[in-house]
Amino acid sequence: MEPKKQKFTSWLKTSITARMIVVGFLLFVLLIPLEFVKTLITERAYRQQEVIQEINGKWGNEVLLSGPILKIPYKTYREEKVYIPETKVFEIKTEEIINNAYLFPDDLNIVSKVTTKEEPLKRSIYESVVFTSEIAVDGSFPSIDFSSKDIPHKDIIWDKISVLIKTSNLKGIRNTIEVNLAGETLAMTPKYSQAYLNTIETQSVSNFPKESTEMIPFSFTMKVNGSESLKFIPIGKETDVSMTSNWHSPSFDGNFLPDDGSREITKDGFKSTWKVLQINRQFQQEFFNELPDLTEFAFGSKLIIPIDEYQKSERTAKYGFMVIGLTLLVFLLIQLVSKIYIHPFQYIMIGLALVMFYTLLISISEHSSFFKAYVIASASVLGLITLYSRAILKGFKFPLLICGSLASLYGFIYVIIQLEKYALLVGSIGLFIILAIIMFASRKIDWGNE
Template sequence: MEQKKNRFGNWLRNSITARMLVVGFLLLVLLIPLEFVQSLIYERSLRQAQVVREINEKWGNEVVLSGPMLKVPYKTYKEERVFIEQTKTYQTITETIVKYAYMLPETLNINAAANSKEEPLKRGIYESVVYTADMDITGTFTAINLTDQNIADDAILWDKISVVLMTSNLKGIRNTMEISIGSDHLELAPKFSNNYLNTLESKAISEATAKTDQPISFSSSMKVNGSEYLQFIPVGKETKVNMTSNWPSPSFNGRYLPVDGSREITENGFKAAWEVFQINRQFEQVFLNTIPDLKSFAFGTNLIIPIDEYQKSERTAKYGFMVIGLTLLVFLLIQLVSKLYIHPFQYVMIGLALVMFYTLLISISEHSSFLKAYAIAAVSVLALVTIYSRAILKGFKFPLLVCLSLASLYGFIYVIIQLENYALLVGSIGLFAILAIIMFASRKIDWGNGNE
């Protein structure tokens, strides 16, 4: 019995197959703490998103602007036959019902200057990009005529026509909202409605302005605190938007992109221009009764923080299996070539040191740049693994090989993280090169020795 135990112990100690099985098993075990690290990164990322939302809610959320529009009330009649009990006869009763038509502008021009604060708003270690947008809104309406909608002029309530403007962010507005339309100067006030955006509505415009047979011009200005993105819905038959900002990292989003040649992005900010015509959008210029949800047609800019440390940390952690696996493979090859014995516990210690790289990375990156955090974490783990390998691998030759291999891996992964369009290409070429090196280095190992 004792002899069998000794034989089994010698097999575990000397057999290449046994050592490969042990290292493979330990690699799978080390995936457990690596998964915990990835969960930690995800949890911290969710916490960041939550805090950013809280910051934005206090300053002002995203801004979506739609309008102005003319709200035109008109009369319709409903006839109903009612039985009169006293006379035992039927009588026709006509009921007057007021409905509304919404006229969109013929032209709409918006000049917006969305300037961010010099420093992002912060809460603890988290920050959010916020801005204050100054907008000048001008344009024209066609003369009010709803005959195409089978609404006669005498059915229109000319003394009750008002102007409606809709926005997603009432809390962020920093000025008294007014609109000049024709010869009228009217204040815009919030009004409860079932529209998809918050509604601002004016008092009735004068009949002189409403009944003109000429285009009706309008102008307004708006100052609003917002965060993340600023978007516009192209309600004009011809909509033109010019935007400038001091934020150097815009992301142009929505249904329409800026006009070719209008985008100019520098380290001091950006400017862009959009032109959207009625033929470019699938809705008409007059709506009856309700305004449909048109947010899917919105366009504009997202003011983003270009470096998301959590996204980069998450992408780095996805390569954890490769780093741990290749590092343990290097130690296994060293063990096979040098005939030195490395205990499974020592493999576990090396693997845990490699896992610690990711906890160091995420914790340091919350207080510094990703590059500094990556460099500090990589140097720390490199030093720890190299010193530890010096203790278990006699001499300096093999510890230096471990240090060089691990440093190359960390450098390779950092390059991939910085790339976007070519990440897959560079990663594939790098993995091919690593495989070639391993094949070359292991070519002289006698895999079929008598200890199997």
């Protein structure tokens, strides 16, 4: 048995195929701790989102505004034939029923100024970008005429007409909202009702111009704290929205994009305008009995952080297989060229050092910038592997080669993760160059030693 064992050990040390099989096997073993690191990054990113949601919930969540809307009560009648036992005849009884109609404006103009806080709200190591928006709204309603719906003028309850505004963020409102309608100032209050969830409503309009055929003007201002995004629902026949902000990274979101040529984005903020016509969206200007949910037609801007530390760390970890594989391949080629035997355990130590780069990166980036974390983590791993390879390979030639190769690889990956449009192109060219270098370096290896 002993001679067979010695023969097998000798085959592992001298056979190129055996060493390639061992290194390949160790590479796949090292994928296990690498996957644990990726899971850790995902968990930390998820925890960040939880904390941000808690912060935003106290300050104010996404702002979605729909309004103003005229709520118009009207009478309908239901006739019922009732048998009267005393007279032994049928009588017609008429029941009066109160329903509501909802009328949208003809013209709706919204001017919003979004100001982010200079210092983001923080909890522990996490922070959230929040804003305060000052919104000025004006426009006009058409004169009320429901004759096409068989609702006569006299059946409208004119002294019960009120104004509704729907918003997703009642908690964030920071001023007393008063609607000026046809010269009358109307204070708004919330209503506790499932039918009017996230809705504020005025008291009844005392002097509604019921006989007028002119447009009915309105206006109001609103100051609201929010986070993530500011959106509007285009309920006007013609809806014009303008938005300015000091935030430098907007994402125009929703069913409509800003007008061509109106978008202006700089490092100091952005400006944009929208113009939405009734023909651009698929709903009418009046609804009866029930007000539908029109959220799907909303549009506006998200205030995003382009790439945060966890996203960058996750993108970096995706290249972990390539970094570990190429580094082990460099050691294997050095072993084949120099005839120095490298034990499988030493390959494992080198691989674990490479995996430690990602744990160092994510832990340091939570307390510093990603660039500083990347430099510190890569320098630490480079120093450790260079010193370790100096002890294994004896001398300075090969350790310096490994240090230079690994430094170039980390630099290449940093450049890739900073790119957006050209990441795939630069990555593909880089990998092609790496492959060419490996092919050139391995051209004189004697593959016949099996």
